[in-house]
Structure formats: structure tokens, C-alpha cells
Amino acid sequence: MNTTSSSSSSSSLTPSPSPNTLPNVASNGSSVAVGTSSQTSNNSNTNSSQSTSNTNSAPVSRERIANWITELLSSSTREAALMELSRKREKVADLAVLLWHSFGSVAVLLYEVISVYPYINPPTLTAQQSNRVCNALALLQCIASHPETRTLFIQANIPLFLYPFLNTKSSTRPFEYLRLTSLGVIGALVKTDETEVINFLLTTEIIPLSLRIMQSGSELSKTVATFILQKILGDDSGLNYICETFDRFSHVAMVLGRMVLQQQREASGRLLKHIIRCYLRLSDNPRAREALRSCLPDCLKDHTFDAVLKEDQSTKKWLSQLLLNLETPTPTSTTTTNSQQQQQTSNSAVQQNTPTTSTLEMG
Numbered sequence: 001m002n003t004t005s006s007s008s009s010s011s012s013l014t015p016s017p018s019p020n021t022l023p024n025v026a027s028n029g030s031s032v033a034v035g036t037s038s039q040t041s042n043n044s045n046t047n048s049s050q051s052t053s054n055t056n057s058a059p060v061s062r063e064r065i066a067n068w069i070t071e072l073l074s075s076s077t078r079e080a081a082l083m084e085l086s087r088k089r090e091k092v093a094d095l096a097v098l099l100w101h102s103f104g105s106v107a108v109l110l111y112e113v114i115s116v117y118p119y120i121n122p123p124t125l126t127a128q129q130s131n132r133v134c135n136a137l138a139l140l141q142c143i144a145s146h147p148e149t150r151t152l153f154i155q156a157n158i159p160l161f162l163y164p165f166l167n168t169k170s171s172t173r174p175f176e177y178l179r180l181t182s183l184g185v186i187g188a189l190v191k192t193d194e195t196e197v198i199n200f201l202l203t204t205e206i207i208p209l210s211l212r213i214m215q216s217g218s219e220l221s222k223t224v225a226t227f228i229l230q231k232i233l234g235d236d237s238g239l240n241y242i243c244e245t246f247d248r249f250s251h252v253a254m255v256l257g258r259m260v261l262q263q264q265r266e267a268s269g270r271l272l273k274h275i276i277r278c279y280l281r282l283s284d285n286p287r288a289r290e291a292l293r294s295c296l297p298d299c300l301k302d303h304t305f306d307a308v309l310k311e312d313q314s315t316k317k318w319l320s321q322l323l324l325n326l327e328t329p330t331p332t333s334t335t336t337t338n339s340q341q342q343q344q345t346s347n348s349a350v351q352q353n354t355p356t357t358s359t360l361e362m363g
Contacts, residue, residue, distance in 0.1 A: 060088050069098060072108045082112070082135040089142045096146030099139060106143070106158075112136035113161050116178075123170040130174035137162070137181040145188040154200045159186060166209040169216070176218055183213070183224040190231035198235040207232065207242070211255045219268055222259070226274040233281040243285040253282070253295055260297040267308040273315045276300070280318050283325040293326050 068085050071077035089095050099105045116133050119125040140158065143149045153159075162182040168175050186206060189197045201207075206228065213225040229252070232238035242248050256275055263272050279296065282288045299305070301323060309316045 060091050065092055065095065065098065069102050069105055073104050078108065078112075079132055082132060082139070086135040086138040089139065094146075095139075096143040096149045100143055100149045100152060106156075109136045109140055110158070110161055113140075117164060120164055120168055123168065123172070123175060125170075125172075125174045125178065127174050130177050134177055134181045137178075137185055141181075141185040141188045144185050145191075147192075150189065150192065150194075151196065154189070154197060159189065159201070159206075160204060162186070163205060163209060166206075166213065171218075176221065179213065179217065180221050180224065183221060183228065186228055187224050187231075190228055193231065193234065195235055195237060198232055198238050201232060202238060202241050207248075207252075211251060214255050214259060219271060223268070223271045223274060226259070226271060226278065230274050230277045230281065233278055239281060239285055243282070243288045249282075249288055249291060252278075253288075253291065257295065257297050260300060263308075264299055264304060267305065269308050269312055269315070272305060272308060273312065273318075276315055276318050276322060280322045280325070283322055289325060296322075296326065 065085075065088070068081040068088075071081035072085075085095070085099075092098070099109075112133050113136060116125060116129055119129060140153075140162075144153050144159075162185055165178045165182040168179060186201070190201070210225040210228050213221050214229070217225060233242065242252055256278055259271070259275055263275070279292065279300070283292055300319065305319075309319070
């Protein structure tokens with residue numbers, strides 16, 4: 001029994017936070033980093049991983065998929081079914097639809113998520129528990145990614161069930177995998193650039209949760225969290241929300257500034273790319289642009305990162321555009337419509353505090 005249990009735990013380690021979990025979150029190499037981490041932690045299982053890879057590449061019959069979905073309903077067969085479905089999810093184009101419309105499947109996935117809540121505080125989550133819930137999260141990511149189930153996914157408020165995982169602080173591997181896989185679900189949602197998704201997320205705590213991870217998470221978690229912030233800013237409603245009050249803008253600017261200073265000590269091209277994209281998008285807002293003239297870190301202006309961005313022409317172009325935007329005077333209008341006056345009133349906190357943004361000690 002002990003041998004079987006150990007083997008099950010080891011074999012289930014790979015699919016949970018493996019490259020398959022985040023391949024569609026960001027095309028910035030994040031999945032490569034996950035794969036490297038997973039491979040490093042499983043050097044002793046290289047042969048087993050190769051065998052698993054060969055198995056994953058084989059076609060999957062519809063009957064087998066149906067059997068695994070049915071096996072989710074039984075506690076005795078659920079763990080194995082979760083693992084197999086997680087491994088095969090990219091081979092079955094309509095797996096999300098099958099899961100959503102199968103009796104009890106989504107309820108089972110949510111049960112797996114909720115069942116580990118008691119182990120969050122105090123942090124006693126084990127590797128096996130983390131692997132199992134990560135497999136469930138991978139299937140939720142599958143549902144979040146599919147165009148036919150994405151809207152149903154957010155209408156059911158399912159992302160809220162993941163937020164307790166994003167709020168954890170433990171740096172142990174089980175918790176890091178849990179955070180990373182949860183970020184993958186949110187990343188799959190925002191990747192589509194749909195305003196409906198952004199508007200939903202703005203009603204939740206995803207921005208402060210992402211900012212917390214951007215400050216204290218692992219490099220990969222920081223990268224995915226910054227990607228999520230970038231996508232939120234990319235939508236007009238997200239940009240307006242963050243720039244609506246000085247408190248929101250200053251919190252985002254302060255976190256980005258600290259991350260830039262950290263990049264001076266240990267630079268990551270992937271992460272720096274998303275940081276610069278966030279700054280560039282913020283510069284599209286006139287009030288934020290004025291504030292960034294005072295608080296943009298000097299190391300983004302003085303060629304500090306030239307060596308890091310040497311091979312990344314796109315990011316170099318974005319950085320140049322950011323600096324150009326900050327050099328361009330903000331246009332002022334001699335006439336103001338009633339709607340503009342209302343907008344200025346609602347954003348008075350930003351206007352009143354813009355001259356003091358230099359107090360943000362960000363280099």
C-alpha cells in the first residue's frame with residue numbers, strides 16, 4: 001500500500017503545475033519556466049515522465065473520456081480521473097463543454113477546491129493535497145478558456161473560489177503550485193481580452209491580490225500576476241478603474257516601481273516585459289501620465305536594462321514609446337462638456353494628488 005501511494009503521489013506531481021497548466025496564459029515564456037521548475041524537481045523521474053509524455057500524445061477515445069468524467073463522481077476513482085483528465089485536456093477540444101454539462105462534474109471540481117480550505121490557515125497543505133487540487137484547477141482553467149463555457153464560468157462566480165489560494169503567504173512548494181495554478185485560471189480568462197471578463201474581475205479583489213503576489217511571489221507567479229494586471233489595464237474599463245482614484249493608481253505605481261528596483265538586482269526579461277507594458281498602458285491616461293513623469297523609476301530612463309532587452313526588440317520599442325509619451329505634453333481642452341466635468345469631479349482625488357506623486361519613493 002505504501003509503495004502504491006508513493007507512486008501515485010510522484011506521478012501526480014507533474015500534471016498539476018506542469019507546463020500544461022499555463023501554456024495559454026502568456027506567450028512570454030512563462031510555460032518554459034514552469035517546465036524547467038517541474039523538470040528540476042523531478043529529475044529522479046525522467047524515464048517515468050518520458051513514458052507519460054508518450055502516453056499523453058496518444059489519441060484518446062470519446063468513451064474513455066466519458067468514463068473518466070463519470071469516475072469523477074466516485075470518491076474512490078476521483079483522484080485518478082482528475083489526473084487523467086488534466087493530462088488529456090489539450091487533446092480533447094470540447095472537454096470544457098463535456099465537463100460543464102455533465103451531471104455533478106463542476107460541483108465535484110469545486111468540492112476539491114473547497115476541501116483544502118482548512119489546510120490554508122494554519123498552512124498544513126501537503127504535496128499530495130496540492131497535486132490533487134491543482135489537477136482540479138487545471139480542469140477549471142480548461143472551462144475558463146473555452147468560448148462556450150467562459151461566460152457561464154464567470155456568471156457562476158467560480159473564480160471567487162480560487163481567491164483564498166491567491167491570498168496565501170506560505171512559500172512552500174505545495175502553496176506555490178496552488179497559487180500558480182490558480183493564477184493560470186485567471187490568466188486564461190483575461191487572455192481573451194473580453195470586456196465582460198474584465199468588468200467581472202473589477203468587481204472582485206483580483207487587483208490587490210495580484211499586486212500582493214507581484215511583490216512577494218516567486219518569479220513565475222510574479223510574471224503571471226503582472227500579466228493579469230497588464231490585461232486588466234489593456235481594457236478601457238480597467239484603465240479607468242485603476243486611474244479613477246489616486247489611492248488605486250499610487251498602489252499600482254508603487255508596486256511596479258518596487259518590482260523595477262528588484263529587477264536591477266536580478267533581472268528577468270519576461271517579467272520586465274510585462275512591467276513595461278503596464279507602465280506604457282498607464283501612460284495612455286492623462287492624469288496617470290502626469291504622475292508617471294514624477295515617479296517612473298530612473299533605471300527605466302538611463303539604459304540600465306539595455307543588456308536584458310538586447311534581444312527583445314518589442315519590449316525595447318515599448319519602453320521607448322513609454323518615455324516618448326512621458327515627454328509629450330498632456331493636451332488641455334478649452335471647453336469641457338458636462339460629462340467631462342462629472343468625470344473630473346469623480347477623479348478629483350487624482351488631480352489633487354498628482355503634484356505630490358514624487359513622494360512615491362520608487363527610484
